[in-house]
Amino acid sequence: DAMVIQNPRYQVTQFGKPVTLSCSQTLNHNVMYWYQQKSSQAPKLLFHYYDKDFNNEADTPDNFQSRRPNTSFCFLDIRSPGLGDAAMYLCATDQGGGNQPQHFGDGTRLSIL
Amino acid sequence: AQSVTQPDIHITVSEGASLELRCNYSYGATPYLFWYVQSPGQGLQLLLKYFSGDTLVQGIKGFEAEFKRSQSSFNLRKPSVHWSDAAEYFCAVGAQDYGQNFVFGPGTRLSVLP
Numbered sequence: 551d552a553m554v555i556q557n558p559r560y561q562v563t564q565f566g567k568p569v570t571l572s573c574s575q576t577l578n579h580n581v582m583y584w585y586q587q588k589s590s591q592a593p594k595l596l597f598h599y600y601d602k603d604f605n606n607e608a609d610t611p612d613n614f615q616s617r618r619p620n621t622s623f624c625f626l627d628i629r630s631p632g633l634g635d636a637a638m639y640l641c642a643t644d645q646g647g648g649n650q651p652q653h654f655g656d657g658t659r660l661s662i663l
Numbered sequence: 664a665q666s667v668t669q670p671d672i673h674i675t676v677s678e679g680a681s682l683e684l685r686c687n688y689s690y691g692a693t694p695y696l697f698w699y700v701q702s703p704g705q706g707l708q709l710l711l712k713y714f715s716g717d718t719l720v721q722g723i724k725g726f727e728a729e730f731k732r733s734q735s736s737f738n739l740r741k742p743s744v745h746w747s748d749a750a751e752y753f754c755a756v757g758a759q760d761y762g763q764n765f766v767f768g769p770g771t772r773l774s775v776l777p
Binding site: 554556583590591592593595598638640642647649650651652653654655656657659 | 695697699704705706707708709712714751753757764765767768769770772
């Protein structure tokens with residue numbers, strides 16, 4: 551089945567140690583999104599790619615970076631994780647345009663020691 | 664820019680009872696509306712969507728939602744709740760123009776009593 555896959559499901563890293571989360575999709579969608587979701591809150595958009603065009607949200611910390619080497623893959627890099635970055639990170643895709651539903655992966659739960 | 668409110672943070676219903684989750688939106692044009700469900704530790708799953716046409720839309724798992732333009736609402740309903748419906752529910756609005764991002768409401772947590 552076509553889907554959005556996030557690896558790993560659970561990631562533990564140390565305070566200040568760089569970490570990379572990955573997302574792949576078999577839907578061939580143009581747009582890939584990264585969201586941060588903290589407990590009992592709505593997902594918060596960090597940034598997205600429309601094809602190779604990167605769009606950063608104004609309030610996304612510089613500590614968060616992203617790469618999209620090809621249509622299928624997108625990575626979230628956290629350069630120096632702080633305790634406040636512990637959260638669920640969700641990847642989503644769509645075909646582009648506000649009338650398209652976003653398809654979500656199961657997320658990566660990031661813990662900071 | 665669009666916005667979404669979900670007035671109920673937490674709702675508890677008994678299994679077999681009916682359910683209605685409220686969603687109100689703010690957008691200057693005809694919105695694209697969605698309901699998602701999130702089980703603990705999981706991603707979001709699309710329940711249903713409204714683009715145009717019939718204002719009563721059917722979704723998966725027995726859910727339906729009704730778009731009421733006059734009330735700027737898109738409430739989610741289910742006639743008989745099952746214990747497996749316990750989850751977090753998010754209403755979301757998309758914009759007609761690309762560049763205005765998808766906006767989620769704050770979510771409503773549903774608990775189901777046996």
